[in-house]
Amino acid sequence: MPSIGPCQVASCYRARGREGRLYCDVHATRLGIERRSGNFNGDEERWRLTTPAVAVDREVSLRGLPDRLVAELLYCLQVRTARDVKTRDHRFRQICDRIRLLQIPSLETLEDADLKQTGMTTDLQMIIRGARIALRRLGSSPETERLKDVWDLVIFGHSRTLNFTKIHQRPLREAVKVWAYDELPRRRGRNVASSMQNMIRGMEQLSDSLRLQREDEGQQLRLLSRTDMVSFCNRIAFLAETGVFGAHHRVNVIRYVRKIVNRIRVMGLTGAGQVMEGLPADFALSVEDIPDEPEDTEAGRDLPDEVMRELCDNLDLLEKSSNREFRVATELLIDTGRRPDEISTLPLDCLTKDPDGNLVLLYDNSKNYRLGRRLPIAKATAAVITAQQERVRERFPNTPTSRLKLLPSPVANLEGTKPIGSIGEAHRAWVDGLPDIMMPVVVEADGQLVTKMLPFDKSKIFPYAYRHSFAQRHADANIAPDVLMDLMDHRELSTTQGYYRVSxxxxxxxxxxxxxxxxxxxxxxxxxxxxxxxxxxxxxxxxxxxxxxxxxxxxxxxxxxxxxxxxxxxxxxxxxxxxxxxxxxxxxxxxxxxxxxxxxxxxxxxxxxxxxxxxxxxxxxxxxxxxxxxxxxxxxxxxLSEEERAQIEEAVAVVRRGRVVMLGMPRVRQPLPDVRPWRLP
Ligand SMILES: [Zn+2]
Known part of the structure; x- marks a missing residue:
């Protein structure tokens, strides 16, 4: 039978229904229905270009889309698949149909407003945004990215972005970019973006200070001097005093600016022909400019026993509201005092024994790039790990053990090789959902000190607080400072001492x-x-x-x-x-x-x-x-009254932690305290 020609609908790959007709049966019917329903605006040419193909299970029609757009959409699919993310056919079909409505040549020209106009659901819009990010990265390299004022750190092998736009003076901004480009390869871990952006924020403060306090707004590098740095320090002190930011932040801002400005000099950026050429040598901060560390910021962030116990009693709730992996992660954070990243990225094979038979956790201190660290752990903690190992093995029977994570991400993770993301949000939601934890607090009333039961401030309960608690428990137990430094995996004793109150x-x-x-x-x-x-x-x-x-x-x-x-x-x-x-x-x-x-x-x-x-x-x-x-x-x-009893209980806990149980037993080495002494063996 001779062909009677293809359906004229751009997305359609069927033959015309009958001699003399323009469309296949389905599209002819669809046009008829739309005409009769009154939804048709009379523009048949446009309808032909934009109406969807006949939906067939497991097929997606890319017809009617420009070649470039097709390539972009296919690349997006490829990237998602490589990331172990499933893209179901009906969703991809919807995306193609909605994009076709826009009649655009490429995703690059797509505006967010256009996306909304297509009536796409938010999760489909997210897929398109992901596609655009992937496309942008496709042609980028660190060398091209460094020319921009906002960097996509994925191109540098990290996540999220770095923003330099709030540094107003062009040369200063460029110099900070050179510093960041130099600094990035030395940074590891998951928080590179936020920790570097924090440092850049210090430079934003310096930039603001110059702009507000100098007539030339800090544009004339050669005219800057020590006076400007002094004005900057005063302004930061003022902002801290008036509560714009905290005392701790004040110390950090000065510290960061000092570090970056020094680096800028060391890298030779003030030399002839460089971005900061002619910057006077006295435009600098010295160690004396760094304010004293405010009292009780780092130390004292440990959680009291009552709070720890309440949290441990409610781990089931955490598991219910998030998932098993987050619960196990939290338990391990509590028991081991490691950094959240160190726990979430643990390999499946993270448990071993010392030659003397003691259980040891193997982990990577990725913050300082010290790999294969060993931490002695309790039997109960090892049991938590063993149970989780079995669970993961069962869930991913085909992945080699060496590639598996102890805490695999529950989403987009076909092989179990991707670790869970940050537990911060789920942890916060869980803590906020718990009933108030009442604590005895000494307050002043009518000039008299009285003890009252007040709810514990929940904002103080965050994953890192477990590390502080771990340090404090050990310090309370009289663990020698150098041993504790080892346990915390610090290089400097002063870092460790920042973690606990003097016992x-x-x-x-x-x-x-x-x-x-x-x-x-x-x-x-x-x-x-x-x-x-x-x-x-x-x-x-x-x-x-x-x-x-x-x-x-x-x-x-x-x-x-x-x-x-x-x-x-x-x-x-x-x-x-x-x-x-x-x-x-x-x-x-x-x-x-x-x-x-x-x-x-x-x-x-x-x-x-x-x-x-x-x-x-x-x-x-x-x-x-x-x-x-x-x-x-x-x-x-x-x-005793209820308050007095609560105080006594707290005091008993502190005293007992510091007590070395003795009874004529020869002691080979100092025993480590149990972070959760109330847990049943
Ligand atoms: Zn058709």
């Missing part, structure tokens, strides 16, 4: 609190007014006592022997040199249950000579005494 004072405060409830062996209160203790008393206490299993011993010989020389063989409840306080309550209770248990065992079928058995059996008297002591301490707690 001495913190512990002294707490000791004051708990010793206010100190008892002798008969359960009589010893220190009623511990707050009044003098400094010399603190020192005496520190050197004049030694810890026992559930209290302290003041007996000089035993103290001198480091607690190893007790003629009573540690029957402390029968000894006049013994003191205990509320912080030992858990130890007292454990001791009591030990006594009861060994008594029961010895009285049953335990094989032993009679003399050994009768000497080892705990006496009724000792059991009775311990029991009475426990009741006495507890009764005293019951007398």
């Amino acid at each position: 001495q004072e913190r512990r002294r405060e707490a000791v004051d609190r708990v010793t206010a409830l100190q008892f002798d062996r008969r359960g009589n209160r010893v220190w009623r007014k511990a707050q009044a203790m003098l400094d010399s008393e603190h020192v005496r206490r520190a050197i004049g006592e030694v810890a026992t299993a559930y209290g302290i011993c003041l007996e000089p010989h035993n103290v001198a022997a480091g607690g190893q020389s007790c003629p009573l063989r540690f029957r402390c409840v029968g000894c006049d040199h013994f003191r205990t306080d509320v912080s030992y309550l858990p130890d007292l209770e454990r001791y009591l249950s030990d006594l009861l248990r060994s008594r029961e065992r010895l009285l049953s079928v335990f094989e032993a000579d009679d003399w050994a058995r009768s000497e080892a059996i705990p006496s009724e008297e000792e059991i009775r005494r311990v029991r009475r002591l426990i009741n006495r301490v507890k009764a005293d707690l019951d007398d």
